[in-house]
Amino acid sequence: MDIEKINSALEEGYNRRYKSVEKRVSSIVEELQESENFDIEKLELVQMRSFVATLLNTETKSLQEDVETLLAQKELIERSLEKKHAQLQDTKYDVFEVLEAKVTSNDMALSKLHQVKLQSIDLYDILSEMVESAIITALEKDEDGEIKETIVEIVKEITFEAIKEGSLNTIRVRKILSTVLNSAIEIAEASPNRAENILKGTMKGMRGGLVHSIDRFKKRLAFTPAEAKHILVDDYDTIIEDLNQTDTLFSQVVITQASKSVQNIRSILINTNKEMRYDLEELLHISKETADVMKDKFSTLAHSAVKKADTAFSSQKAQEAKKMGKEAWGVAKSALGSAIKSAKGAMDKKVK
Numbered sequence: 001m002d003i004e005k006i007n008s009a010l011e012e013g014y015n016r017r018y019k020s021v022e023k024r025v026s027s028i029v030e031e032l033q034e035s036e037n038f039d040i041e042k043l044e045l046v047q048m049r050s051f052v053a054t055l056l057n058t059e060t061k062s063l064q065e066d067v068e069t070l071l072a073q074k075e076l077i078e079r080s081l082e083k084k085h086a087q088l089q090d091t092k093y094d095v096f097e098v099l100e101a102k103v104t105s106n107d108m109a110l111s112k113l114h115q116v117k118l119q120s121i122d123l124y125d126i127l128s129e130m131v132e133s134a135i136i137t138a139l140e141k142d143e144d145g146e147i148k149e150t151i152v153e154i155v156k157e158i159t160f161e162a163i164k165e166g167s168l169n170t171i172r173v174r175k176i177l178s179t180v181l182n183s184a185i186e187i188a189e190a191s192p193n194r195a196e197n198i199l200k201g202t203m204k205g206m207r208g209g210l211v212h213s214i215d216r217f218k219k220r221l222a223f224t225p226a227e228a229k230h231i232l233v234d235d236y237d238t239i240i241e242d243l244n245q246t247d248t249l250f251s252q253v254v255i256t257q258a259s260k261s262v263q264n265i266r267s268i269l270i271n272t273n274k275e276m277r278y279d280l281e282e283l284l285h286i287s288k289e290t291a292d293v294m295k296d297k298f299s300t301l302a303h304s305a306v307k308k309a310d311t312a313f314s315s316q317k318a319q320e321a322k323k324m325g326k327e328a329w330g331v332a333k334s335a336l337g338s339a340i341k342s343a344k345g346a347m348d349k350k351v352k
Helices: 003-013 021-035 045-102 107-120 124-140 147-164 170-190 192-222 226-231 236-243 246-259 263-275 277-298 317-351
Strands: none
Touching: 003 021, 003 045, 021 045, 045 107, 107 317, 124 147, 124 170, 124 192, 124 317, 147 170, 147 192, 147 317, 170 192, 170 246, 170 263, 192 246, 192 263, 192 277, 236 246, 236 277, 246 263, 246 277, 263 277
8 A cells, every 4th residue: 555645635635624633534535535546544554653643643733733823823922022131121120229229328328228128120131140139238237246147137038038929839948048148158168266156046047938929928818808719829739748748848848958067067957957946837837827718718619720920030140139139138137137126126115
């Protein structure tokens, strides 16, 4: 049986006027049987593969062309989106630069502005550089021996802002926590005398930022209509599972980074992780509460939803990361100073 001749006859005689696939395929097979003495039951495997491939290509030709056209449009849209996201972030930077120039003589106003900036800029893609800059700035400006507390506040705020707007799935959260901790480890290795304060402050800050993010997510879930759950939840099953093991996730991130580190850093990470077991119970508690809210609100609905993409900016990333790291240190230091003043004020009142 000459399969090439049969395939050629198939392509020439395929009748697209029939409305159904069944009718189009049946009619061409019958036509080939009559004109080419074709018998599909006698085809060898190679012949069957060739015949079916020709039939599929002929039947789906217009659909394949549509898919290729749409894919080209998709690539164009994605490039345009990436460009617009970069322009969006650059425009935000420009706005903040103008505002910063207006309040340079007022430290309190500048601190407030930097706090708003931290909450307004997408941190995901400049996370490593920003954490590094913030911790280094804290070390350079540490004059009162409160470096660990300052780093806790810095890392908590940065971790929270990086996590809060995106998906809570394990892969994304693990990447954020790993990036933050890895940046702190690199600085700790270069500052062995302060390594313990750097790493303990970072780990407590990471935990605090994660708790804050999950708590915020829980509160938003409570007031979100069930039909709008896709705004917050991109994968119901995955997030329910992830929320029930956040303590394990946290510890795994620490242990993984510890395994890659030199001996003294490894010891600090492992020991601090053990010391934080009660802190991690709080993390697991808020996570399970959040999972329960999700089950109550959304368990009767479909378990898939529209993905909310995390976008990153490309323009002047390193420079902005360094700048925002210093600003994050300023925000955290200001908040810590206010807390200390309040605490001292309360103590003074008790003494009196």
